[in-house]
Amino acid sequence: MKTLLGLTVANIKSLTRDRAALFWTIFFPIMFVFLFGWIFGGSGGDTRISVGFVDQDASGASAGMRQAFSSVQILTLQYGTLEQEQAAMQHGDVSAIIVIPKDFGAGLTSKQAHAAVIQYYIDPSKTQVDQIVVGAVTQVQNGANLTIAGGSEVVSISPQTLTSNNIGAVAYLVPSILAMALMQLGVFAAIPLVQQREKGILKRIGATPLSRWKLVGSNVLLRLLVAIVDAVLIIGIGMVFFGVQVVGNVLAAGAFVLLGAGAFLAIGFMLASFLKTEEQATGVVQVVQMPMMFLSGIFFQFDFLPGFLQTVGRAMPLTYLADALRQTMVNGTQIVPLTTDFAILAVWLVVCLGISTRFFRWE
Secondary structure (H helix, E strand, O other): OHHHHHHHHHHHHHHHHOHHHHHHHHHHHHHHHHHHHHHHHOOOOOOOEEEEEEEOOOOHHHHHHHHHHHOOOOEEEEEOOHHHHHHHHHOOOOOEEEEEOOOHHHHHHHOOOOOEEEEEEEOOOEHHHHHHHHHHHHHHHHHHHHHHHOOOOOEEEEEEEOOOOOOOHHHHHHHHHHHHHHHHHHHOOHHHHHHHHHOOHHHHHHOOOOOHHHHHHHHHHHHHHHHHHHHHHHHHHHHHHHOEOOOOOHHHHHHHHHHHHHHHHHHHHHHHHHOOOHHHHHHHHHHHHHHHHHHOOOOOOHHHOOHHHHHHHOOOHHHHHHHHHHHHHHOOOOOOOHHHHHHHHHHHHHHHHHHHHHHOOOO
16 A cells, blocks of 8 residues: 555656646646636626516505516516416526515515515525525515514515526536546546557566556556546636535535546546557547537537437437536436436446456556
8 A cells, every 4th residue: 555655646746747737637627617607607798687576465565576676676577477487497597586475465464573475486506696686585675674664574585495407507517627627637548658658668667566556556546636636626616716506415426526537547548558659649539538528518508419419429428427417516407317327437437447457558
């Protein structure tokens, strides 16, 4: 174990001295997060938020509430039944719902504490929108209490949560870019391996008393550590700079980060087993990674692809890693169940690792 850790430390030092490797493994995905975050996370020219408004009371008091919410400049109201607006919110057509329940007017007339309730539905994965909606509801509540009850708490608010199937663009892209970073981390591992074999470095290393599994294990451990660093940086930047909120299972997301990194590292080792020159490795790695980047749904919804390209995309491991990370991090709409994501990534890991173990050459 001491030898394995020593080799891993040596590999870390080697990585920190390689500027190109540092760029592609760490700074390139971070650059993508900032780029797409600024493109899709900006407020733009229209800062209004579409909100469903449900009037179940149909009284003069509820009409007053409707007028009060209509006067909030940042909100655009859409009217319908609760079922209609819940469906609209789940499809992303509205960002929240405000409900004036039945008997609201009677409760307001009684002037008893908390007799009139304003309900609202928010999506916990959309922090910035939630803060604006809660602020608007609180503003109307305070105004009603001050005007009607002289400051008494006649009107109260009741928050509810409803997760939308249509997550925000930045929330969609952060786990997708993390999946891309893990893919590149693993697949690009083929290039230095082929380079070292071509220069005879692997042959000389293989002739040393060190066990070959320790040499390979230190390389794997290095890549997994870099995967963890990538995950922390990408998710941290998404949360701090673009308001992405991780509302899913963090432990499950971490498990998929390690599984995905391992699967793509096995793919990188498999490619290195058959490639003879550095030029070949560079070209083949690009051929492998480019289709995955654009056909696995990491930059746009997978359903937007034409049918025949969806069939191609479903054969790619990046599709399932990105899907698993979105489901476990931001409750994104699933392409397949998590068990299927896990099974497919595990199959890629086992099969590619078996092939590389059988055919990898040290000279």
